[in-house]
Amino acid sequence: MNQKQKKVLIRIIAAAACILILELLPIEGVLKFALYMIPYLVIGYDILKKAGKGILNRQVFDENFLMAVATVGAILLGEYTEGVAVMLFYQIGELFQSYAVGKSRKNISELMDIRPDYANVAGEDGTLVQVDPDEVEIGSLIVVEPGEKVPIDGVIVEGKTTLNTSALTGESVPQDAGAGDSIISGCINMTGVLKIKTTKEFGESTVSKILDLVENASSKKSRSENFISKFAKYYTPAVCYGAVALAVLPPLVRLLFLGLSPQWGDWVFRALTFLVISCPCALVISIPLSFFAGIGGAGNAGVLVKGSNYLETLSQTKYVVFDKTGTMTEGVFEVSGVHHAEMEQGKLLEYAALAECHSSHPISKSLQKAYGKPLDASRVTEVEEIGGNGVVAKVDGVSVAAGNERLMERLGIPCAQCHSVGTIVHMAVDGAYAGHILISDRIKPNAKEAIAALKTAGVKKTVMLTGDRKEVGRQVAKELGIDEVHCELLPGDKVAKVEELLQAKSEKEKLAFVGDGINDAPVLSRADIGIAMGALGSDAAIEAADIVLMDDDPKKIAKAIRISEKCLRIVYENIIFAIGIKLVCLILGALGIANMWAAIFADVGVMVIAVLNAIRALNVKRL
Amino acid sequence: MKKTYKIEVDCANCANKMEDAAKHTAGVKDATVNFMTLKMAVEFEEGADAKAVMQDVLKNCKKVEDDCEIYL
Numbered sequence: 001m002n003q004k005q006k007k008v009l010i011r012i013i014a015a016a017a018c019i020l021i022l023e024l025l026p027i028e029g030v031l032k033f034a035l036y037m038i039p040y041l042v043i044g045y046d047i048l049k050k051a052g053k054g055i056l057n058r059q060v061f062d063e064n065f066l067m068a069v070a071t072v073g074a075i076l077l078g079e080y081t082e083g084v085a086v087m088l089f090y091q092i093g094e095l096f097q098s099y100a101v102g103k104s105r106k107n108i109s110e111l112m113d114i115r116p117d118y119a120n121v122a123g124e125d126g127t128l129v130q131v132d133p134d135e136v137e138i139g140s141l142i143v144v145e146p147g148e149k150v151p152i153d154g155v156i157v158e159g160k161t162t163l164n165t166s167a168l169t170g171e172s173v174p175q176d177a178g179a180g181d182s183i184i185s186g187c188i189n190m191t192g193v194l195k196i197k198t199t200k201e202f203g204e205s206t207v208s209k210i211l212d213l214v215e216n217a218s219s220k221k222s223r224s225e226n227f228i229s230k231f232a233k234y235y236t237p238a239v240c241y242g243a244v245a246l247a248v249l250p251p252l253v254r255l256l257f258l259g260l261s262p263q264w265g266d267w268v269f270r271a272l273t274f275l276v277i278s279c280p281c282a283l284v285i286s287i288p289l290s291f292f293a294g295i296g297g298a299g300n301a302g303v304l305v306k307g308s309n310y311l312e313t314l315s316q317t318k319y320v321v322f323d324k325t326g327t328m329t330e331g332v333f334e335v336s337g338v339h340h341a342e343m344e345q346g347k348l349l350e351y352a353a354l355a356e357c358h359s360s361h362p363i364s365k366s367l368q369k370a371y372g373k374p375l376d377a378s379r380v381t382e383v384e385e386i387g388g389n390g391v392v393a394k395v396d397g398v399s400v401a402a403g404n405e406r407l408m409e410r411l412g413i414p415c416a417q418c419h420s421v422g423t424i425v426h427m428a429v430d431g432a433y434a435g436h437i438l439i440s441d442r443i444k445p446n447a448k449e450a451i452a453a454l455k456t457a458g459v460k461k462t463v464m465l466t467g468d469r470k471e472v473g474r475q476v477a478k479e480l481g482i483d484e485v486h487c488e489l490l491p492g493d494k495v496a497k498v499e500e501l502l503q504a505k506s507e508k509e510k511l512a513f514v515g516d517g518i519n520d521a522p523v524l525s526r527a528d529i530g531i532a533m534g535a536l537g538s539d540a541a542i543e544a545a546d547i548v549l550m551d552d553d554p555k556k557i558a559k560a561i562r563i564s565e566k567c568l569r570i571v572y573e574n575i576i577f578a579i580g581i582k583l584v585c586l587i588l589g590a591l592g593i594a595n596m597w598a599a600i601f602a603d604v605g606v607m608v609i610a611v612l613n614a615i616r617a618l619n620v621k622r623l
Numbered sequence: 624m625k626k627t628y629k630i631e632v633d634c635a636n637c638a639n640k641m642e643d644a645a646k647h648t649a650g651v652k653d654a655t656v657n658f659m660t661l662k663m664a665v666e667f668e669e670g671a672d673a674k675a676v677m678q679d680v681l682k683n684c685k686k687v688e689d690d691c692e693i694y695l
Contacts, residue, residue, distance in 0.1 A: 105659060221655075229639050285634065288658055289635075
């Protein structure tokens with residue numbers, strides 16, 4: 001409890017004790033009024049002050065005003081105990097709320113506690129200086145002892161260790177790392193001492209980026225949150241006017257038309273009860289809190305959600321579209337054969353590797369790796385990349401074309417068909433067909449389970465898009481149990497295909513696109529919701545996607561959907577529960593059945609229950 | 624230009640009111656208040672003086688919720 005909360009607690013205890021004593025004293029008249037004013041002012045002076053200021057600032061209909069009117073009204077009617085009690089319970093409720101919110105705020109931030117407090121910078125003479133990570137310059141040498149968090153992204157210069165990345169990825173299996181490996185901030189060094197050369201500033205490091213993202217996540221408000229804000233805006237004045245009407249109209253009707261006694265006191269009291277019930281705080285607090293807890297829980301499981309709106313959309317996802325490479329498959333290509341080579345295989349590989357030496361596409365990388373020797377880029381001239389087809393270049397002055405069948409068609413070179421499953425790079429050297437290189441990719445071990453899990457999570461249809469050949473795409477789709485597959489797509493075609501799918505579905509069913517963030521940024525942003533996976537350390541993917549899976553386990557997609565569903569279920573529970581109870585109490589209050597105590601429960605009790613329910617969204621372990 | 628400020632406020636509805644007040648301050652293009660992280664992100668109009676604008680924002684916020692604070 002903080003200072004402010006402690007002060008309120010003392011006031012609550014003092015006022016409660018005071019009122020208990022007064023109850024026992026046989027006092028009447030003015031003396032009773034004067035004595036009851038003591039606990040009333042002790043517990044309520046700040047509320048009255050705020051209500052007064054609110055009126056001066058023309059912010060009339062806030063809860064302070066409601067409480068002031070309700071309690072002053074009760075006291076004027078001679079219901080001293082009730083008046084003080086309402087104020088007392090209102091303060092207890094406020095205290096509990098502030099405590100619960102503070103507690104959950106702390107829980108959630110602890111869950112995402114990956115912020116390193118310091119960095120050990122190694123001086124030239126080998127001494128270590130502990131500094132704020134913000135002050136470490138790029139290229140500094142830092143030392144991370146076992147048990148410490150890696151504060152800044154960098155490359156390991158010295159040392160060997162096992163890293164715990166669970167705070168980042170939710171993955172509990174530790175990873176080994178040694179000299180030469182790049183390392184990202186936020187991991188915990190478990191076994192050995194590491195010397196790291198930093199490659200980024202703290203502000204640009206993974207850990208800062210993630211924290212930024214999580215902290216700003218609830219700024220992007222969901223439809224439910226906007227609905228509640230709007231609702232509260234109209235609701236409070238509406239209830240106030242309702243209360244006025246309740247206080248004035250029935251007595252007038254009784255007096256003028258029915259010829260009965262007006263019973264002013266009774267009706268005014270009902271109106272006051274009405275006011276106490278009406279406070280919208282339970283709604284206003286519990287909805288954002290549910291989302292905040294959901295986002296926190298997801299973050300802990302290695303799923304970064306960039307805003308409550310995305311969590312909401314994700315929960316309505318019925319179509320999931322995948323990219324193949326890097327998403328369903330490892331994206332690690334290996335040259336598995338050279339066929340129909342018209343020249344020595346090694347020579348053909350050398351040409352292929354050189355022609356593709358400027359590209360960072362996984363296929364090019366695998367060619368370069370298979371060639372195995374350092375590449376001299378100066379041997380390559382007139383490089384022309386043809387998107388979705390391949391590359392044409394001059395190597396040592398000889399024209400070389402490397403790419404798919406379409407490239408060969410374009411160049412008018414007949415090529416041999418390949419019957420193996422995998423990606424085929426056809427080669428043409430000096431204008432003549434020179435054979436093809438077969439490159440294959442492995443399906444991720446969890447991919448099949450991931451598709452099955454999506455089905456259980458309520459996804460209607462899974463679609464895979466790939467630039468790969470029909471044989472490859474279809475086989476992968478069949479093996480995984482994916483419903484629909486579109487092959488041989490150029491990068492632009494993927495956007496068109498997603499648009500087609502978006503049109504075919506109904507407005508309420510959402511479409512998610514899952515990619516690895518390489519080359520699919522346009523599709524990620526076009527889909528209702530873009531999910532990037534294996535994004536650890538890839539800035540582009542973190543930027544483009546709405547939801548980021550920190551590791552590359554496709555099973556996390558289904559988990560993310562289940563987290564969002566749970567969170568949204570809690571949100572709706574809270575909306576229905578809070579509005580429902582309030583409406584029932586309002587009606588009972590107007591009919592004179594619910595007294596002040598029921599009113600206080602409707603205000604404070606509902607809020608407390610809604611807050612406790614909201615916290616449940618944090619628990620996503622068993623989803 | 625966008626800046627984030629730490630704030631202090633007790634109830635969620637009040638946070639919403641602060642957001643509204645900040646949004647309607649001259650020189651502010653957009654503002655969001657995050658009650659959970661107790662932060663206010665303000666996007667200023669082109670050429671606005673952030674410091675002066677924030678004084679007005681604070682004044683307007685105090686009007687709607689007396690018991691709030693923005694750490695400038």
